[in-house]
Amino acid sequence: MKIHKSRWKKLLALGIVAGILATTVPAQAGEPSVSVRKVSQDINDQNQYVYDGDKLDLSMTTLAIQKSSTGALGYINNGVVQTNSGSLLVPNWDGWWHMKNGWKQNTNGLTQLDDKGWYMLSNGRLQVTENATLRNTATNWMYLEDGKANTGYTGLSQNENGIFWVSNGIVSDSYTGVVKDTIGVTPNSSGWLYIVKGKFDSGAETVAQNANGWWKIRNGLVDFDYNGLAKNENGWWMIQGGKVNFGFNGAVQNENGIWYVSGGKVNLNYNDSAYGYYFSGGRAQ
Numbered sequence: 001m002k003i004h005k006s007r008w009k010k011l012l013a014l015g016i017v018a019g020i021l022a023t024t025v026p027a028q029a030g031e032p033s034v035s036v037r038k039v040s041q042d043i044n045d046q047n048q049y050v051y052d053g054d055k056l057d058l059s060m061t062t063l064a065i066q067k068s069s070t071g072a073l074g075y076i077n078n079g080v081v082q083t084n085s086g087s088l089l090v091p092n093w094d095g096w097w098h099m100k101n102g103w104k105q106n107t108n109g110l111t112q113l114d115d116k117g118w119y120m121l122s123n124g125r126l127q128v129t130e131n132a133t134l135r136n137t138a139t140n141w142m143y144l145e146d147g148k149a150n151t152g153y154t155g156l157s158q159n160e161n162g163i164f165w166v167s168n169g170i171v172s173d174s175y176t177g178v179v180k181d182t183i184g185v186t187p188n189s190s191g192w193l194y195i196v197k198g199k200f201d202s203g204a205e206t207v208a209q210n211a212n213g214w215w216k217i218r219n220g221l222v223d224f225d226y227n228g229l230a231k232n233e234n235g236w237w238m239i240q241g242g243k244v245n246f247g248f249n250g251a252v253q254n255e256n257g258i259w260y261v262s263g264g265k266v267n268l269n270y271n272d273s274a275y276g277y278y279f280s281g282g283r284a285q
């Protein structure tokens with residue numbers, strides 16, 4: 001959404017203000033005086049762009065300007081209000097505005113326009129401060145950058161409701177896994193977060209998987225300092241440095257006893273002698 005340089009030159013030349021004002025700046029001795037003249041801009045009764053009172057300019061393109069007789073903001077292109085226009089954004093010096101059939105709409109919320117993009121609007125104005133956050137439509141939560149949904153983004157984002165996993169610009173409530181912190185939740189973004197059905201679960205105590213292995217989760221974060229046995233819905237696991245060691249075989253003690261571990265997992269079906277203990281149901285007797 002960029003305004004062409006030549007268009008801004010024209011706006012600057014016209015002064016971009018209502019009313020006509022001439023000002024003479026006092027000059028120092030030996031210096032010429034400087035006069036600044038600001039001219040009006042308006043939409044006349046024929047819905048044409050005029051400046052400096054009633055001077056018609058049919059070359060003015062892509063500008064949102066107020067019609068002083070009604071107070072309405074109109075979409076000017078080629079010097080005329082575009083009353084057959086679709087739903088789109090049009091700029092002026094105060095921002096970007098939602099226009100339809102040539103006039104500003106008082107739209108609020110995340111809205112899809114004719115370009116298929118989704119935009120966060122307040123009273124028809126694009127909210128460019130809505131950046132790296134999430135806002136909802138009737139069916140989805142979408143990731144915004146500068147007020148527009150970025151459907152190419154995949155990663156973490158947050159709003160007042162929590163921290164979420166976003167896939168292709170939309171919160172993915174089907175995703176569960178362990179992901180690297182990229183938004184500063186942990187000191188220096190050095191941690192890993194446990195996401196459950198698209199949302200960070202700050203109360204999770206489990207062992208969870210990602211592409212790099214299985215990890216001890218404490219308070220929703222990977223605990224890289226954890227060493228010992230920890231459980232999830234699949235059993236008890238031998239954790240070293242926060243990660244399941246699938247190559248570990250031996251006897252390991254926790255607060256519930258001494259356990260027979262094979263391939264990194266407590267074998268609750270083991271009934272025999274090993275490592276100087278006799279095990280029944282995987283536990284030393």
